[in-house]
Amino acid sequence: MKKKHIDWILVIGWMIVIFMFSSQASEASNGNNKFVIYVFNLIGLDLNSIFGTLSDFIVRKAGHFTEYIILYVLLYRALNKERKVNIKVFIGALLIVFLYACSDEFHQAFVPGRGPAFRDVLIDTCAGLIAFLIIYIRVTLKKASALRNKH
Numbered sequence: 001m002k003k004k005h006i007d008w009i010l011v012i013g014w015m016i017v018i019f020m021f022s023s024q025a026s027e028a029s030n031g032n033n034k035f036v037i038y039v040f041n042l043i044g045l046d047l048n049s050i051f052g053t054l055s056d057f058i059v060r061k062a063g064h065f066t067e068y069i070i071l072y073v074l075l076y077r078a079l080n081k082e083r084k085v086n087i088k089v090f091i092g093a094l095l096i097v098f099l100y101a102c103s104d105e106f107h108q109a110f111v112p113g114r115g116p117a118f119r120d121v122l123i124d125t126c127a128g129l130i131a132f133l134i135i136y137i138r139v140t141l142k143k144a145s146a147l148r149n150k151h
Helices: 003-023 026-042 047-079 087-108 118-150
Strands: none
Touching: 003 047, 003 087, 026 047, 047 087, 047 118, 087 118
């Protein structure tokens, strides 16, 4: 199987994972957050003592952020066929992240105990923007280093 096919299978697979998390009723979603807080407790970080009542909120929003950083990276790899710096690829991946975040929040309007939140679209899109900046800086520094080594 060609690499580009694998890249797109990973994108679609990750979108399905996001969809499945968004399909969970609020009770299941809250259970996931409590499990993450429990795991942090096991490794010695008591999020409840650090963040108090905000710990559940922070875990939920960090989950959104993480999901969409990963989605951006996968989209960037799938769209960047030539493996060169291409601003259209960077912007295209960010646009897809934004549109998928919008569709995800619309989908949540139909999930029991959940609802759409524009704040989450902003968090998801910011995650894509952070991933864009990290990749752009990394690629630019790598290119500059290659040029320095060439001379």
